Amino acid sequence: MSRRVLILAERSETGITDASYELLEFASRLAGGPEGVSAVLPVGDASEAEGLREVLPAGELLLVEGPALAAPTADGTAAAVLHAREASGAECVLLPHDPTGWDVAPLVAARLGTAAATAVSALSWRGDGLVARRSAFLGKFVQEVEAPGLPAVATVERGAFPAREPGPALSVRILPSPVGPGDLRSRLVEVREAGAGGVDLTAADVVVAAGRGLGGPENLDIVRELAAALGGVVGASRAVTDAGWLPHELQIGSSGATVSPKLYVACAISGAIQHLVGMRGSRFVVAINKDPDAPIFGAADVGIVGDALEVIPLVTKAVRDSG
Amino acid sequence: MNAVALVKQVPDRNSAFRPAGDWIDESSLGYGINDYDRYAVEAALALKEAGHAAETVAVTAGPADAGQVLRSCLAMGVDRGVHLITDRAHLADPFFVARALADAVSGLDAGVVLAGLLAEDSGHGQVGGLVAGLLGFSFASAATGLHFREGRLEVHRELEGGRIAVVELRLPAVVAVQTGINTPRYASLRGIMASRRKPVERVELSPPAGGGGLRRLTLSRPERGASAEILPGSPEEAAAALVPRMRAGAGITFPGDAA
Numbered sequence: 001m002s003r004r005v006l007i008l009a010e011r012s013e014t015g016i017t018d019a020s021y022e023l024l025e026f027a028s029r030l031a032g033g034p035e036g037v038s039a040v041l042p043v044g045d046a047s048e049a050e051g052l053r054e055v056l057p058a059g060e061l062l063l064v065e066g067p068a069l070a071a072p073t074a075d076g077t078a079a080a081v082l083h084a085r086e087a088s089g090a091e092c093v094l095l096p097h098d099p100t101g102w103d104v105a106p107l108v109a110a111r112l113g114t115a116a117a118t119a120v121s122a123l124s125w126r127g128d129g130l131v132a133r134r135s136a137f138l139g140k141f142v143q144e145v146e147a148p149g150l151p152a153v154a155t156v157e158r159g160a161f162p163a164r165e166p167g168p169a170l171s172v173r174i175l176p177s178p179v180g181p182g183d184l185r186s187r188l189v190e191v192r193e194a195g196a197g198g199v200d201l202t203a204a205d206v207v208v209a210a211g212r213g214l215g216g217p218e219n220l221d222i223v224r225e226l227a228a229a230l231g232g233v234v235g236a237s238r239a240v241t242d243a244g245w246l247p248h249e250l251q252i253g254s255s256g257a258t259v260s261p262k263l264y265v266a267c268a269i270s271g272a273i274q275h276l277v278g279m280r281g282s283r284f285v286v287a288i289n290k291d292p293d294a295p296i297f298g299a300a301d302v303g304i305v306g307d308a309l310e311v312i313p314l315v316t317k318a319v320r321d322s323g
Numbered sequence: 324m325n326a327v328a329l330v331k332q333v334p335d336r337n338s339a340f341r342p343a344g345d346w347i348d349e350s351s352l353g354y355g356i357n358d359y360d361r362y363a364v365e366a367a368l369a370l371k372e373a374g375h376a377a378e379t380v381a382v383t384a385g386p387a388d389a390g391q392v393l394r395s396c397l398a399m400g401v402d403r404g405v406h407l408i409t410d411r412a413h414l415a416d417p418f419f420v421a422r423a424l425a426d427a428v429s430g431l432d433a434g435v436v437l438a439g440l441l442a443e444d445s446g447h448g449q450v451g452g453l454v455a456g457l458l459g460f461s462f463a464s465a466a467t468g469l470h471f472r473e474g475r476l477e478v479h480r481e482l483e484g485g486r487i488a489v490v491e492l493r494l495p496a497v498v499a500v501q502t503g504i505n506t507p508r509y510a511s512l513r514g515i516m517a518s519r520r521k522p523v524e525r526v527e528l529s530p531p532a533g534g535g536g537l538r539r540l541t542l543s544r545p546e547r548g549a550s551a552e553i554l555p556g557s558p559e560e561a562a563a564a565l566v567p568r569m570r571a572g573a574g575i576t577f578p579g580d581a582a
Contacts, residue, residue, distance in 0.1 A: 073490065074461075074462050074463060074464075074490075075461065075462070078456075098483060099464065099465045099480060099481065099482050099483065099488075102440070102448060102449070102452070102464040102465055102499070103452070103462065103463065103464045103465075103480075105449060105452070106421075106449035106450075106451070106452025106453045106455070106456055106462070107452055107455065107456040107462060108456075109418070109449065109453060109456070109536070110421070110452070110453045110455075110456025110457045111456060113418075113534075114418055114535070114536045114537075115416060115417040115418035115421070115447065115449060115453060115535075115536025115537050116447075116449055116536075117537060118446070118447050118448050118449055119446060119448070131540065134446075135446065136444070136445055136446050136542065137340060137347075137443070137444055137446065138336075138443055138446060139545075140340065140544075141340070141342060141347075141542050141543065141544060141545070142542070142543050142544070142545050143445075143539065143540075143541065143542050143543075144539075144540040144541040144542075145537045145538060145539055145540060146537065146538045146540055147536065147537055148534075148535075148538060149534065185460075185461035185492060185493045185496075186461050186462070186463065186490050186491065186492050186493070187490065187491045188488060188489075188490055189477070189489040189490060189491055190488075190489050191482070191486055191487070191488050191489070192486060192487040192488075192489065193486055205573075205575055206573070206575065228578070229577065229578065229579065230569075230577055230578075231575075231577055231578040238502070238503075239502075241503070242502045242503035248485070248503075249485060251485075254483065255465065255481045255482075255483060255485075255501070256484075256485060257484065257485065258483075258484070262573040262574060262575050263569055263572070263573035263575060265569075283572070283573055283574070284569065284572030284573040284574075285551075286565065286569060287551055292553070293544070295545060297550060297551040297553070298545050298550055298551070300551035301551060301552065301568075301572055302551055302552050302554060302565060302568050302569075302572070303551035303552070303553045303554070304553070304554050304558070304561045304562070304565065305553055306558050306561065307558075310558055311558050311561070311562060314558050314559055314561075314562035315562045315565055315566070317562070318562045318563045318565065318566045319566055319569075319577055319579065320579050322566045322567075322570075322577075322579075322580075323577065323578075323579030323580045
């Protein structure tokens with residue numbers, strides 16, 4: 001039985017986002033082929049999207065068009081997605097598990113009388129519903145949940161599937177926006193680019209990342225010394241920057257920097273999924289943590305189970321002695 | 324107009340969790356307030372202190388002992404609590420929880436509803452948004468800043484790569500806050516004493532009627548397909564064994580290496 005799946009495509013400066021290509025691949029597998037995939041793109045004016053039909057490999061591209069959708073908002077995007085869902089008859093709506101999906105998915109789900117399956121890495125049909133594999137307990141566990149009715153809504157983790165190659169959409173439909181500018185309750189004022197931090201984490205060959213398990217800012221020097229011995233820079237988990245031990249520019253993860261160094265050393269970082277998505281492109285990953293069950297060991301090549309405060313200076317010394 | 328904080332009781336994050344059936348073994352766990360929700364409570368208190376809310380109200384859904392998290396909110400300075408009493412197992416479905424919270428919020432003259440971005444246990448990250456959707460309120464997630472501007476709420480949202488979206492919301496609005504948006508206060512002794520006299524309204528929820536959003540099936544530890552090689556021995560031995568592996572794995576030299 002063929003199924004129809006709707007994804008939200010998002011524009012980037014050069015076309016559509018990498019996350020959109022991952023969603024297209026994920027949706028294509030779920031729908032049993034790209035022809036079962038509809039992609040909705042909210043636009044101010046359909047002419048803006050002219051070149052995109054050549055690079056958006058969906059069964060149908062639904063351009064929901066209207067001045068209210070010229071700039072993305074939570075309620076505007078949700079209205080466009082709901083409109084496209086009805087027009088396409090899709091039984092499943094897929095959104096990225098990122099700040100856009102966090103805004104839009106619950107609004108779409110509430111209107112459909114359901115909850116969204118979030119942080120999803122796999123989906124399969126079961127009867128008149130879906131089974132989702134998702135992350136729970138901040139990445140410590142994998143959970144299977146059932147969305148017993150259709151249509152279902154899910155937000156999909158980055159990196160759950162490879163990106164689909166660009167290609168043409170099989171058909172394009174333009175739908176007038178169901179909402180006008182006066183209907184929206186939110187307005188995008190501006191997007192501020194990241195402040196120019198002194199250190200470019202993304203360009204470093206070696207990143208030594210500090211986690212909450214270090215206990216306090218007074219213990220960061222041992223991380224700095226290891227970074228110096230390895231010729232690298234210091235990064236941090238969200239917990240560390242939230243606590244003010246290190247500036248926010250150094251945060252690695254889904255709301256911070258995405259790094260792919262040759263060597264990544266995670267010091268006392270448990271490895272919440274929000275952190276892992278920011279570093280899993282690293283070539284070689286070392287984890288030092290006292291909890292043998294910490295998820296970071298699942299993302300690492302080599303690990304040392306032990307007290308980071310004891311182990312890190314020993315590693316620094318071993319690196320120096322080996323030169 | 325009031326500031327309402329939605330809070331959840333979750334297992335202490337430092338507990339040793341073990342999967343059992345479709346959830347975790349709950350037989351010997353300590354519980355406390357979800358960390359993200361402490362920031363929501365602080366944001367609600369700050370709105371009242373800045374004159375943007377008449378009263379602060381904390382609302383939770385959970386079993387009888389979840390009243391403890393309302394008590395900790397009251398001790399932080401929240402004026403009153405609403406406890407929607409239901410079995411812990413019924414918290415499995417975010418739609419059931421959101422509908423109950425939305426019903427409660429609709430009677431609270433809410434101007435701004437604050438929620439944590441997600442719960443540390445289930446991590447669905449959507450109850451605030453579902454409440455907004457069900458009530459027709461404005462919504463913004465991942466908030467790292469909140470300001471009132473001419474009767475509207477300006478929210479700073481954290482995007483990927485350190486970018487910040489500035490959005491303006493009409494009231495009433497639900498805002499799901501990131502950790503780090505503020506520094507949650509600790510309860511003072513006076514706050515704890517005062518909290519004992521503050522009112523908590525208790526409402527028994529009917530069990531879920533079927534339909535609804537999500538059902539739990541299984542919970543397990545992630546498969547370690549590409550699991551780390553754990554280096555054995557003393558810390559000194561492990562550290563020494565690590566260095567050649569880093570060199571070979573990363574394919575780089577270190578500053579101290581002989582040229």
